[in-house]
Amino acid sequence: MxxxxxxxxxxxxxxxxxxxxxxxxxxxxxxxxxxxxxxxxxxxxxxxxxxxxxxxxxxxxxxxxxxxxxxxxxAVYAAPYRFPRKIWGIGMNYWQKAEDLASSPPNMEPICFMKPDTTLIGPNEYIMLPAISNRVTAEAELGLVIGKVCKDVPESEAMSVVAGYVPTLDMTAQDIHAKNPRFLGRSKCFDTFFSFGPHLVTLDECLEMDALAIETVLNGDVIYSNAISNMIYKLPFIVSYFSDMMTLLPGDIIMTGTPGSSLIREGDMVACRIDGFETLQNPVMS
Known part of the structure; x- marks a missing residue:
């Protein structure tokens, strides 16, 4: 559905x-x-x-x-909903080339960050470039929507607490993050720096997720593309990992990493394209 x-x-x-x-x-x-x-x-x-x-x-x-x-x-799409309790993301979650596939994960645990719900926008709503940043990037990612209250979920049961999948775009003020690695959270928390939608797709509609490609698209051109099968940390691990830290609640959203980011400027149209999903796209304004 x-x-x-x-x-x-x-x-x-x-x-x-x-x-x-x-x-x-x-x-x-x-x-x-x-x-x-x-x-x-x-x-x-x-x-x-x-x-x-x-x-x-x-x-x-x-x-x-x-x-x-x-x-x-x-029809004019809105965000699927506006006020999730938590928006989580992880970084550096894709092997980029074939020789990487035989390697061990670069970190024992994924790099993670949170975004407030004031970052949230829906399809075709404007990404607003903050005046204090000169270099903002956008990243296409697969999002997981939590469907049940859960804590300490084993990997073997993790997908049973997921309500569905959703395309997402994660924006970062890259120049702010570059000043200090500890500024990761600050660089990702500006208003309009998270978009998701347009469709929430239940798991039974997507039985072959590993075969799907995720693409960061800028003005119609594919900037980065990679397959879900090339994720370093797999979807069940990601859900289990966050549930070990905290209680997950219905409507919580977890972004699962990007194939790559694109610099965005005023007038651009950036998109998250995933095989079999309606494309999520947002215009950019300063």
Missing amino acids: KLATLKLDGLEKGVIVTDKGFVLLETVSTTGYQLGSTELFGLLQNDELDALNVWYQHGGRGLVEQMDTIPFEA
Whole structure:
């Protein structure tokens, strides 16, 4: 199942993405499957997403496809939701060339950082370049959305607490970070420095994740590309690693590293492109 949030009449509304268009979760709740919340964050908080997906995959899809739809061309995406409790990221998580694949990971543990929810924007919303930085980069990454309250999750069970996948863009004030490695957090926490969406895709839609490529795209040109199979720290490890540190909550987002970053300037359009996913893109403004 693929879900999104659309901007409609000044509001942001949760939808299911079908082959024919978008169906409001409000419509699903009143005519097909009753929901406690019709917004994506509410579905996660209420632990309703799994049950909705089971219904959808076992007969509900046909019912949804008969409901009133919003045409693709009439839709304006919003961020899937606005206020996650935690946004985590890790760095340097891809082997860059074939000879690296036989090597040991460069660190025993991944480099990690957090972003506040004030960094968050949705598809096609502006990345604002801060006046105090002259060198901002953007990185395409696969995001994991946590679906359950969890702590100390073993790797063997880690993906069971993941609600879905989402494309993300992680921005960094590279010149600020270059002044001092301890400024990593500061360099990543400016407003509009995290974008995600447009679709939240449940795990059952993506059974061959290792084969997928992630691309950082600038103005239509692929700047960096790599396959998920070339991650140094694999997805189950990443979830387990963070759950060992802290309780993970529904709606928490974990970025899993980038194939590479691109310098961005005013007027650019930067994108995260992942095989089989709707492309996430954002314009840049100073």
